[in-house]
Amino acid sequence: MIRRILTVWCPDWSVVAAGRHRELAVVLSANRVLARSPSAATAGITVGQRRREAQRHCPDVMLVDHDPNRDARAFEPVVRTVGAFAPRLEVVAPGMLCIDAKGPTRYFGGEQELASRLADSITAAVPGVRIGIGVADGRFASAIAAHRAAPELPVVVEAGTSPEFLAQLPVCWLDVVGRQDATDQGRELGELVELLARLGLSRLGDVAAMSPRDLMARFGRIGVLAHRLASGVDERPPDTVDPPHEWDVAHTFEDPLEQIEPVVFAAKSLADGLSATLSDNGQVCTRLVVVAETDHGERSERAWYRVTGLSAAAMVERVRWQLDGWVSQPGGLSAGIVLLRLVPDEIRCDDGEQAGLWGGRSEADDRARRTMTRLAGLIGDGGVQVPVWRGGRLPAERYGWIPAAVADLDRAGDRLPDHRSEPWPGALPAPSPPVVLDDPEPLEVLDAGGHPVMVTGRGTATAPPAAAAGRRVVAWAGPWPVEQCWWQPDQRRRLARFQVLLDDGTAQLLVVEHRQWWLVATYQ
Template sequence: MNVRTLVVLCPDWPVIATAASADEAVAVIGANRVTATSPAARAEGVEVGLRRRDAQRRCPALHIVDPDPDRDARVFASIAALVDRFTPRVELSSPGSLAFPTLGPSRYFGGDEPLAKMVASEIDDALGSSGWSDAVGVGVADGIFAATRAAELAVAQPDHVHVIAPGESAKFLSPFPVSVLGRPELADVLCRLGLRRLGDFAVLKVDDVVARFGVEGRFLHRLARGIDDRPSSLGPPPRSFDAESVIDPPAERVDIAAFAARAVADDLHDRLGAEGLACTRLLVVVETDSGERLERVWRHEGALSSTGIVDRVRWQLDGWLNGPSAQRPSGGISRLLLVPDEVMPARGRQHGFWGGETEADERASRALARVQGILGVAAVTVPERRGGRGPADVVVRAPFVGVDGDDDDDQGRGIAVDAPWPGRVPSPLPTLLPAELLPIQVLDARGAAVWVSGRGTLSSEPSTVRLDDAARGGVSIVGWAGPWPCDERWWDQLTHRRRARLQLALADGRALLVQIEQGSWSVEAIYD
């Protein structure tokens, strides 16, 4: 049976959390793709999914901000606190979205629509000071999926409220495209089969859907039919799996409390795993030595991993300890309680014999996560592939998130890595990057300097290189490739770079990637 649910949705929250004004053209860009925009940026044609360069071409004055889930969660804690006056159990899925069942609150406040209007008004007033009074939508429907779609429509409505009558969720969802299911591959298959709307997908027989798409197809078929997205296999734990940590002395800082949460999360995750269960909804209870208490319910579409649990505990702590002064506790964190509010059978994970994820990988990820809990999130970094033209752009150091973490950006990063990059150096890329560019001279057979024209052609064939002025003869070049001209950020006078790269194989066995910029050659990287 579906549960009447109210959803508060703020699609622009990653921008709002930066404290930017609604009149400022701002975009949050991760993995070279736009993930959130302000109204002013959208008015200039900047849309979610655009590449960074395309977005800046449409809006040269665009202010770009890096994604920061911790910042988003910390600021959103103040919005969740406003909803506490309507219900004691607010369910958070991600920063910018929250939900709660309306059965009790609706009776107390006079119905679903009056309740929704009061919630919308409360949040509009809080965001109005920075010009974001029209950024929130409140939807009420049978089930969280339909309520979320209603909240998306409510953002553009005058009162920011959209209420679906009981029993009408399936009819309401029918005209939506299948892409709202959040499964691009399945949506592509359905469209090629002529099933472009949720209503088309919903009329299929369940047996046919399971035979073609499996268990996940059945789950999505339930959503299309307006049935609550929690399948019948979910429910309360069969016995108590509560995990508790007493912090002595009380923690005054987020990183110290988050480190204590790591051990509790690992214990909870391991005990659930031993029973073949996975947590999909988690109650996090935090208490201080002054008797103050904060409860939040965190929900996840799949199974919460140990790292995912720690992330949500850290978000909750950060929003409480570093939030508005009126909401901060007066004492340190002395007790942490994790209660799995909803579990489902774990799908399991098969470790690979040759390649893939192994037990050693998992042990390493847990060890690095513990070090990260001690030193801070940014203190432990790992190489990460991203899109770019040069070796320094393609591989960067990013904060470690753990092998079993909830990293939902893999698909976006894959798009950026595989996207066409004009002027990109072909693979394989060099592996050694000097801390500073090393000056070098590239000479032809007559001893004259080689340069690259504005059309991207060499003035003459490279013959020797001279790394040191004291070395008169230089080193002979036995092979070369290029050049690869690159004109980057031509629209910005401050960051505009125009250069060309050349691959060189030297007679002494070394292989170099050199670049010329403003008439000077330098060694950018070395092939190992």
């Protein structure tokens, strides 16, 4: 028996969460557009575009960095509103949740009625949000229905007709699942979609008509998953079982905790223990219930679902999201948190992600990854960073750092693309300075007569530099002028670069801007 599922989907949730949905704005993750505001969509910006492409369409678009925690925190009012209709709800990701439609439908007298009441309540709770509501058999069909729904018009797929509803749709809808989670499986699904289309299977119905055995033989487990989704039968695989209750893990805090961080830290050890138990038994958790209680009996219980399974890190992330939203609700909590419980609600056999022998993930990669998670717990997410290519003419512009927690470590190509070795006109050639100062230091550069050296409007130095920051200049070159963003008055920069070699053997990169010299990098 396939359950009737109602899905609420908020398109471009990250923009709404950032509070920029009324402006011309996009949210970027790993240099690609993750979500855009309606006006940005009108301007031709699409999800998945690179930052530069988006800026080409629309130069004055506001760029907002992605913050998963902000998304989750802002989603809390929506969750609470829906929770008033149906207490057993599953949050798939910030911006998307689903409920079992059976009970509330009977209470409110029809699926259409339930959907429009839900839409009214949500728009009242979160002004300005656009939502799509879909009702269908099973999570996948329901999610697609929600994606196809107009704000005022919920899509209801009659019971038993989900396979027909899906059959006419193009295969790219399979990727809707892939886009929800950044796991390997989600990504494989995205790659599979391209391949299926090239093989001539352009509609979901074509995939459903294939024999699952053939798909298994050609594509492995991912092919079977695609078949199960496309044919509109329950995506809950037949091997899904209810786990024994001994697997529940809980932590009681002797002293009620007011802060979230220590609770999340406890969640980390709980999640590690739980996933160790699961993997010992060859299982993976697809639906996790997180329960937290305060000293005064306030309680937060929420189910989290991910079709590809929740890793320990994903569990911790969801605990953080839930607590963040709970604590930041109006009024907050009246007492500290005393209990945290993780309940694996639905588990299935782990298809197994094998460590790569050639390419793929190695043991060293896994070790480093685990350590990064642990370090982030120790010193905060901001303390553990990985490089990201940005491009530019000045050393400090060319690369940036982002927290490792938000980077996709499996696909480093997104943040470190191959084309960065191509020349960037106006950038200095190799070798580059190994030390790039986070905050440039002001200094004085004097000529032989002891007067400050300046750069004229024609881009020449007024005199050869003879002393920099009190040391004698042995050799020098420059000025190499840079003029950036001259078309934008508030962002334009005009500066000139010099390389100097000092008498103690050190080489430095200096910049003069607005008649002030700065030390920006040293060749240590």
